[in-house]
Amino acid sequence: MDIQHSTDETLDADVIIVGGGVTGCAMATALADGKRKILILEARTGHKPRFAGELLHPTGTQVLDDLGFLPTLRKHGGVDVDGFAVVKSPTIPVTRLPYGEIERQRPTGFAMEHRDLVNGMREWTEKQPGVRFLFNEKVEEVMRNAQGRVCGVRTAQKVLRANLVLGCDGRHSKIRPLLGLSEEARLLSFSVAMRFPDGAKHLPCPTFGHIFLGAWGPMLIYPIGGHNGSRDARGCFDVTRELSGGPKGASELIRREYAPHLPPPLAKALLESLDREPPQIAANEAIRTAKAVLPGAAIVGDAGGCAHPLTAAGMTVCFTDAQRIGKLLASAGNFSNAAQVDAALRRYEIERYRFVRVRELLADALYEVFRGAEPGTRAIREGIFRYWEGSKTARARSMALLSGANSNPGVFLREYLTVVGNSTTAVIAGETGPVRGESATMRERLDSFVGLGQKSWEKARMVLRDVRQELARASA
Ligand SMILES: Cc1cc2nc3c(=O)[nH]c(=O)nc-3n(C[C@H](O)[C@H](O)[C@H](O)COP(=O)(O)OP(=O)(O)OC[C@H]3O[C@@H](n4cnc5c(N)ncnc54)[C@H](O)[C@@H]3O)c2cc1C
Numbered sequence: 001m002d003i004q005h006s007t008d009e010t011l012d013a014d015v016i017i018v019g020g021g022v023t024g025c026a027m028a029t030a031l032a033d034g035k036r037k038i039l040i041l042e043a044r045t046g047h048k049p050r051f052a053g054e055l056l057h058p059t060g061t062q063v064l065d066d067l068g069f070l071p072t073l074r075k076h077g078g079v080d081v082d083g084f085a086v087v088k089s090p091t092i093p094v095t096r097l098p099y100g101e102i103e104r105q106r107p108t109g110f111a112m113e114h115r116d117l118v119n120g121m122r123e124w125t126e127k128q129p130g131v132r133f134l135f136n137e138k139v140e141e142v143m144r145n146a147q148g149r150v151c152g153v154r155t156a157q158k159v160l161r162a163n164l165v166l167g168c169d170g171r172h173s174k175i176r177p178l179l180g181l182s183e184e185a186r187l188l189s190f191s192v193a194m195r196f197p198d199g200a201k202h203l204p205c206p207t208f209g210h211i212f213l214g215a216w217g218p219m220l221i222y223p224i225g226g227h228n229g230s231r232d233a234r235g236c237f238d239v240t241r242e243l244s245g246g247p248k249g250a251s252e253l254i255r256r257e258y259a260p261h262l263p264p265p266l267a268k269a270l271l272e273s274l275d276r277e278p279p280q281i282a283a284n285e286a287i288r289t290a291k292a293v294l295p296g297a298a299i300v301g302d303a304g305g306c307a308h309p310l311t312a313a314g315m316t317v318c319f320t321d322a323q324r325i326g327k328l329l330a331s332a333g334n335f336s337n338a339a340q341v342d343a344a345l346r347r348y349e350i351e352r353y354r355f356v357r358v359r360e361l362l363a364d365a366l367y368e369v370f371r372g373a374e375p376g377t378r379a380i381r382e383g384i385f386r387y388w389e390g391s392k393t394a395r396a397r398s399m400a401l402l403s404g405a406n407s408n409p410g411v412f413l414r415e416y417l418t419v420v421g422n423s424t425t426a427v428i429a430g431e432t433g434p435v436r437g438e439s440a441t442m443r444e445r446l447d448s449f450v451g452l453g454q455k456s457w458e459k460a461r462m463v464l465r466d467v468r469q470e471l472a473r474a475s476a
Helices: 022-031 058-066 070-075 114-126 246-261 264-276 314-328 338-371 375-390 392-403 409-428 442-475
Strands: 015-018 038-041 079-081 083-087 095-098 109-111 131-134 139-144 150-155 159-161 164-167 183-196 209-212 219-225 232-239 280-289 297-299
Touching: 015 022, 015 150, 022 038, 022 114, 022 314, 058 070, 058 109, 058 314, 070 114, 079 219, 083 392, 095 375, 095 392, 109 219, 114 131, 150 164, 183 246, 183 264, 232 246, 232 264, 246 264, 246 280, 280 338, 297 338, 314 338, 338 375, 338 392, 338 409, 338 442, 375 392, 375 409, 375 442, 392 409, 409 442
Parallel strands: 015 038, 015 164, 038 131, 083 209, 164 297
Antiparallel strands: 079 109, 083 095, 139 150, 150 159, 183 232, 183 280, 209 219, 219 232
């Protein structure tokens, strides 16, 4: 629908933010300067409980701190997290990857239950001057003026106009196709999630996020705090996309094929949780976009794409996106200068994809390695443990990539190839049999060598593709 260019008097807000989830809240707070009129349109009425992001790296946590969210979130039960711990099997010592080993970076991440996180973020955002929420307002159309510039949205009830529209409406964004921005989407697997009341004490390192290996897919278990000082934990189990039977089928699968790979106290907490309530199920998707802005509009956070949640990088991308736009538009007043706004949005697009591409590469590579479904990736899994156990510098480099402190694709490739080098040593030592602990046969070693070569070539090609695309974008 075309509408005429709006004058300031006809505007409903300076900026319309579509979606009042974690990204929408961070976005509004990052733009709130006391003078701007900021309208958040949220499709739902309340916050329907659903399982989504809870574990946040230091880079994302720092943004929440900068924007003033943390005291409110702590009040809602959020807790600090000190790093990651990877557990190959209950009988092998834990490999710890503390955030504190990364230089010049906040030493802690943060975690809390997703519903509490959204509620806490909304509570703080509503207090920001000039910010207004409208619930039960599902955006159905994007409005453009005679010049084709985005100038508002239409919901079922009303047409609303603004100088700028920001789509913060999640991975299944409606704004993305309405703006004509394309995506590549793949369903990877499902996450089956449950809560362990007061369960953090059963974790080998109670203030760390844990990745347990040994089952079909990795098992992520981390503290999420809780109310009245309780230290709950969340279990998030990666299962095949062929999962059938809904929550009951998922529950049986987890009991049978995942619980035996956990240390006994955690396995017990898991079984008790499954006895108490059915697990929640969420799809794990990889959604890749190549463009995030148009004149007068941008997509932000998951609307711009997402990766497998194993690396817990989703919200770090959401919050850095929001902070980046906030800074780039800091001097843009009420966004009435279209040329200034569009130049800032183009800069946002360049900077966001530089940050996002390494997160996507890493999520893809670590998921493959921790699943270890093929000889090459099984070999890399052995190599990565050797690498991390070898030195603090190695751990810090990996964690800098994981946590968002480093976004250099060259560093990712160098690290990957270093791990492949360690993996080759593991193959020579015969440590990469199909069942860990068993020696590999000659045939398996040969398959591992071939797989290592294939994986290295594949990752080098992916890095080259991304670097080429980002250079082209920057010089356009
Ligand atoms: C299983 C799973 C586990 C995850 N674990 C982690 C983790 O540990 N750490 C991490 O950092 N990330 C994790 N993530 C990713 C994280 O959940 C997302 O990055 C984050 O929730 C995205 O927030 P968002 O606000 O962009 O989107 P959403 O959370 O999807 O919110 C979008 C909002 O927009 C509203 N909306 C949608 N359409 C419209 C419309 N047309 N009009 C108006 N409003 C609309 C929705 O109602 C919703 O409130 C996980 C994701 C999954 C699926």
